[in-house]
Amino acid sequence: MEPTENGQNFNLCDILTQAQVEERGPRDDQGPIAEAGEVEAIAAISGDESAGGAPSSPQRAQTASTPPTDMGSTAEASSGNPLEGMPDTEFISEGGLNEKIIDLVRFLLVKFRRMELTNKEEMMQKVLRDYEEHYSVIFSKAAECMKLIFGIDMLEVDPFIHSYFLYPALGITYDGLLHGVIGVPKTGLVIIVLCIIFIENNCVSEEVFWYAMNNLGMYAGVDHYIFGDPRSLITEDFVEEGYVEYRQVPNSQPPRFEFLWGPRAYAETTKMKILEFYANMVRQDPTSYPERYAEALREEQERA
Structure with a gap:
């Protein structure tokens, strides 16, 4: 950036x-x-x-x-x-x-x-x-x-x-006003999480995910005064709301976890909208990410 x-x-x-x-x-x-x-x-x-x-x-x-x-x-x-x-x-x-x-x-x-x-x-x-x-x-x-x-x-x-x-x-239909710090909208955090997952090829390891979140000033288990504890919000509230899937990597020892979009994310928004938001945030054109753009475009065509 x-x-x-x-x-x-x-x-x-x-x-x-x-x-x-x-x-x-x-x-x-x-x-x-x-x-x-x-x-x-x-x-x-x-x-x-x-x-x-x-x-x-x-x-x-x-x-x-x-x-x-x-x-x-x-x-x-x-x-x-x-x-x-x-x-x-x-x-x-x-x-x-x-x-x-x-x-x-x-x-x-x-x-x-x-x-x-x-x-x-x-x-x-x-x-x-x-x-x-x-x-x-x-x-x-x-x-x-x-x-x-x-x-x-x-x-x-x-x-x-x-x-x-x-x-x-x-x-997105979720505002998150009742989660984390009460009364503060959390939609922006949902969108950022979906951006990270999509940009990282639709499935991101917990290590890479929190590396990206740390660079945004949010740390697992450390209260953020806008959002509260981001780990709790993302792995509990966002999962419960259906925006995020948080699952153990099969056969991983010790257990490792990864993040994916949840069913509500697929139902309410599109990969193109998320890519355009991310591209705007980092001052790029969506086509600067050709693989992700092609994937988002295919989804748009399938939805038509």
């Missing part, structure tokens, strides 16, 4: 620690969406190493039973920073604009939890007052953050008043 052009990252930590959740309502009794610890984790995802993001060490790389392919090499090049090379996530202009982007992300997360529509006028009045001239930039960056970190997409349901409905991306 290439660094951003100006060498800076979109730093969420310093801003989110100052921000408060937009209007706690009756559906917010599970607690605020992102308290200080969760903020640190978001910052780690966006490349702020002071908040806990750490690149994978050579020792960790050596623990993989087989060298990672596309996902592993990409993660290695990014020094453990999955958002570092994504378009339009670098620090922009003044700190004030950054603050408003994060305020809008928090506002949109509340709207998602409440399953409420929002529109441009409401966003302007409640979040972006006095920033009207910067609305397009702030909105586009907040929408990108919602999709790439939380796996939440925005559908414009009325182009006249610019009203939006928020929903899980790529056809």
